[in-house]
Amino acid sequence: MQSYHEQLDGVFPSVCSLDCPDMCSLHVHKEGGRITKVAGNPNHPVTQGAICNKVRHMTARLYDPNRLTQPLKRVGAKGDGSFVPITWEQAITEIAGRWQELIAEHGAESILPYSFYGNMGLLSAEGVDRRFFHALGTSQLDRTICSVAGTVGYTYTMGGAYGINPEDTAQSKLIIMWGCNAVSTNMHQVLFAEKARKNGAKIVVIDVHKNQTGRWADWFIPVLPGTDTALALGIMHVLFAEQLVDEAFLRDYTVGYDELQEHVKAYDPATVAAITGVPADDIVKLARLYGETTPSFIRIGNGPQHHDNGGMFVRTIACLPALTGQWQYTGGGAIKSNSAYNALNARAVERRDLLRKKVRTINMNQLGEALTELDTPIHSMFVYNSNPVVVAPDNNRVKQGLAREDLFTVVHDLFLTETARYADIVLPATSSYENLDLYTSYWQHAIALQQSVIPPYGESKSNADVFRLLAKALGLTEPALYESDEEIIRQALDYPANPYLAGITYERLLEETVVSLTITDRPLPPGRLRTPSGKIELRSKRMERDGYPALPTYVPIAEPDTYPLLFIPAPNHNFLNSTFSNNEKHAILEKTPRLYMNEADAAERGIANGDKVRVYNDRGDCVLTAAVGDTVLSGVTVTQGLWAEAEGEARLANALTPDRLADMGGGAVFFSTRVEVERI
Numbered sequence: 001m002q003s004y005h006e007q008l009d010g011v012f013p014s015v016c017s018l019d020c021p022d023m024c025s026l027h028v029h030k031e032g033g034r035i036t037k038v039a040g041n042p043n044h045p046v047t048q049g050a051i052c053n054k055v056r057h058m059t060a061r062l063y064d065p066n067r068l069t070q071p072l073k074r075v076g077a078k079g080d081g082s083f084v085p086i087t088w089e090q091a092i093t094e095i096a097g098r099w100q101e102l103i104a105e106h107g108a109e110s111i112l113p114y115s116f117y118g119n120m121g122l123l124s125a126e127g128v129d130r131r132f133f134h135a136l137g138t139s140q141l142d143r144t145i146c147s148v149a150g151t152v153g154y155t156y157t158m159g160g161a162y163g164i165n166p167e168d169t170a171q172s173k174l175i176i177m178w179g180c181n182a183v184s185t186n187m188h189q190v191l192f193a194e195k196a197r198k199n200g201a202k203i204v205v206i207d208v209h210k211n212q213t214g215r216w217a218d219w220f221i222p223v224l225p226g227t228d229t230a231l232a233l234g235i236m237h238v239l240f241a242e243q244l245v246d247e248a249f250l251r252d253y254t255v256g257y258d259e260l261q262e263h264v265k266a267y268d269p270a271t272v273a274a275i276t277g278v279p280a281d282d283i284v285k286l287a288r289l290y291g292e293t294t295p296s297f298i299r300i301g302n303g304p305q306h307h308d309n310g311g312m313f314v315r316t317i318a319c320l321p322a323l324t325g326q327w328q329y330t331g332g333g334a335i336k337s338n339s340a341y342n343a344l345n346a347r348a349v350e351r352r353d354l355l356r357k358k359v360r361t362i363n364m365n366q367l368g369e370a371l372t373e374l375d376t377p378i379h380s381m382f383v384y385n386s387n388p389v390v391v392a393p394d395n396n397r398v399k400q401g402l403a404r405e406d407l408f409t410v411v412h413d414l415f416l417t418e419t420a421r422y423a424d425i426v427l428p429a430t431s432s433y434e435n436l437d438l439y440t441s442y443w444q445h446a447i448a449l450q451q452s453v454i455p456p457y458g459e460s461k462s463n464a465d466v467f468r469l470l471a472k473a474l475g476l477t478e479p480a481l482y483e484s485d486e487e488i489i490r491q492a493l494d495y496p497a498n499p500y501l502a503g504i505t506y507e508r509l510l511e512e513t514v515v516s517l518t519i520t521d522r523p524l525p526p527g528r529l530r531t532p533s534g535k536i537e538l539r540s541k542r543m544e545r546d547g548y549p550a551l552p553t554y555v556p557i558a559e560p561d562t563y564p565l566l567f568i569p570a571p572n573h574n575f576l577n578s579t580f581s582n583n584e585k586h587a588i589l590e591k592t593p594r595l596y597m598n599e600a601d602a603a604e605r606g607i608a609n610g611d612k613v614r615v616y617n618d619r620g621d622c623v624l625t626a627a628v629g630d631t632v633l634s635g636v637t638v639t640q641g642l643w644a645e646a647e648g649e650a651r652l653a654n655a656l657t658p659d660r661l662a663d664m665g666g667g668a669v670f671f672s673t674r675v676e677v678e679r680i
């Protein structure tokens with residue numbers, strides 16, 4: 001039978017490759033060899049035919065006139081975007097030649113790979129690329145920009161990225177979206193919550209911004225940024241004080257509950273109200289609602305863990321369902337991430353063993369510092385699946401580093417991104433619709449196989465193919481670098497250590513595209529958790545050993561208060577991080593980058609709704625349009641979306657964000673930022 005990409009017309013099964021929890025099952029429509037429509041697959045049990053606005057307009061991105069078709073070589077100054085086309089052979093020869101010189105003179109550690117999950121595919125994000133950089137012995141990258149602080153925090157409490165089945169949340173009676181802008185970032189969680197609401201469930205949203213998700217809530221609770229740990233401890237205080245806890249559950253399935261009970265006495269509602277900005281009455285009301293409703297579900301969002309205290313935030317929230325024994329009930333408990341159920345054979349895929357000597361590891365959140373301040377400098381960087389000039393914190397430092405004349409930069413992307421403008425060589429990348437790849441969800445329990453639906457666009461190539469070409473040009477002989485896409489996918493699935501993968505084979509995926517995991521028992525109560533005690537660790541000896549308080553503890557954010565307003569640059573509805581920000585269709589849908597401000601703060605500065613404002617601090621500035629109202633508390637400002645740079649106007653929110661690291665895992669702290677705002 002003809003493969004999908006050889007057929008000119010028809011409807012083909014596919015899967016969304018974007019870094020989004022939902023991993024929607026798609027139907028791709030083709031006419032005359034071109035994709036004409038990307039739609040949801042109505043037969044998929046979880047995503048049920050619904051997809052987001054962003055991907056409904058995917059053809060505008062795939063066939064955007066600005067999409068790259070050929071390799072390019074820089075002819076102008078770094079950053080100004082002047083390039084001429086070259087052939088793939090010239091591009092690969094030049095990269096290999098420069099790298100051979102650098103390796104001879106400075107060693108392979110002078111080369112840094114920089115990537116994230118612009119494409120979530122196994123082969124695109126952690127396959128041949130990882131093998132290649134391991135075999136070459138380059139510096140390694142710590143991929144910490146998204147969710148690591150919270151993952152570490154959750155793991156201390158719960159033993160791993162294990163939550164409940166999101167499909168069960170249709171049966172919940174209380175749903176708390178805690179720092180999760182689900183209407184924009186996890187739409188199928190909203191659809192399950194809607195089902196629950198029809199059955200009488202209440203939806204509470206706790207956020208610093210009354211955005212689309214806050215407006216959808218039955219009860220929106222505004223909180224001051226970075227103070228949620230105190231709020232959770234205040235809820236615990238009331239639950240213990242009013243005996244709303246499940247004693248039997250605490251005794252059987254947790255450790256340290258008596259110490260926790262003592263510890264939270266200090267977090268009485270009045271004390272917590274002063275920290276969080278949530279009135280004491282509301283803290284009591286929320287605690288009673290939580291204590292009296294079963295089953296209750298908490299969706300732990302990514303937002304609040306992008307603070308200095310983000311690891312402790314997630315560690316603390318993760319304790320709440322245990323207090324009322326929620327893990328015992330269908331639809332009760334929490335989801336932070338469910339990625340551990342989908343774990344593939346990373347050892348076989350990434351081949352860390354190919355790295356034959358100890359090399360340094362660079363935290364991706366401190367790229368600016370790494371490029372400008374290291375004693376043993378980075379002389380070359382290869383960027384793929386990421387756009388650090390826009391997404392990395394303190395991006396003026398990133399730009400300063402990328403502007404270095406002695407830095408040889410290669411960027412592989414679908415577009416001439418803000419980062420690509422600083423490259424010496426730009427390579428055109430295929431979209432996920434052009435490749436075979438394997439996808440797993442970090443929310444639903446499913447694995448999917450993407451088969452190429454269209455041939456490569458112009459001369460573009462997949463990540464895996466680029467690294468195979470580079471390996472060959474550099475004369476690397478390690479056979480693992482030349483294994484086929486299919487072979488690597490088979491190795492990933494061959495992983496008896498993960499029982500949930502049982503019965504999932506390459507053949508089955510070819511046939512069915514998306515396959516649900518078989519989950520009969522979970523490492524959640526009444527089962528044994530993967531914590532040291534096998535129970536939920538309300539008190540954690542492991543944390544104590546790692547230098548943290550053993551019990552959940554509120555620690556304020558670390559940003560010095562030189563500037564008066566907190567600044568939260570969060571994701572928006574129509575972009576995915578910086579992806580789509582450069583596609584006209586999506587930018588028009590999103591209209592303009594705004595700064596949400598409280599009326600009192602605006603009045604104090606003579607700012608009216610619709611005014612152009614400059615947001616600034618010592619790190620940089622950003623020009624936005626003021627949206628004055630009551631969607632944020634006084635002292636808080638919010639912007640949404642990682643916008644592409646506009647002609648002559650500073651629009652990059654990350655010009656303002658710090659590159660400090662979070663309390664756990666070396667995570668990013670985008671939201672622990674302080675600024676001042678002035679009318680232009």
Ligand SMILES: Nc1nc2c(c(=O)[nH]1)N[C@H]1C(S)=C(S)[C@@H](COP(=O)(O)OP(=O)(O)OC[C@H]3O[C@@H](n4cnc5c(=O)[nH]c(N)nc54)[C@H](O)[C@@H]3O)O[C@H]1N2
Nearest residue numbers: 179180181185206207208225226301302303571573576577
């Ligand atoms: N449309 C769209 N979807 C996306 C993305 C996108 O850019 N756009 N990005 C994808 C990626 S990579 C990720 S990681 C996820 C992230 O998706 P989410 O888990 O929803 O996380 P964020 O959108 O970063 O932040 C969620 C909310 O946290 C709030 N927040 C910030 N600080 C605090 C705080 O201190 N306390 C509380 N309670 N709330 C706070 C923000 O206002 C925001 O509404 O979404 C994915 N899906």
Ligand SMILES: Nc1nc2c(c(=O)[nH]1)N[C@H]1C(S)=C(S)[C@@H](COP(=O)(O)OP(=O)(O)OC[C@H]3O[C@@H](n4cnc5c(=O)[nH]c(N)nc54)[C@H](O)[C@@H]3O)O[C@H]1N2
Nearest residue numbers: 116117118119146384385386387391412429569577578579
């Ligand atoms: N201020 C602020 N900054 C943030 C965040 C925030 O909330 N606020 N969120 C953070 C989070 S949670 C995340 S996950 C990061 C995300 O940061 P990134 O992972 O950098 O995400 P994107 O901006 O989507 O950039 C992905 C790039 O990969 C390219 N790409 C897509 N597919 C392929 C492919 O197959 N091959 C190659 N070579 N390239 C491809 C896309 O065209 C795009 O330019 O941003 C972080 N930055």
Ligand code: SF4
Nearest residue numbers: 016020023024052055
């Ligand atoms: S971005 Fe998320 S919601 Fe949109 S189609 Fe992809 S997986 Fe679904």
Ligand SMILES: [Mo]
Nearest residue numbers: 019145146147
């Ligand atoms: Mo992310």
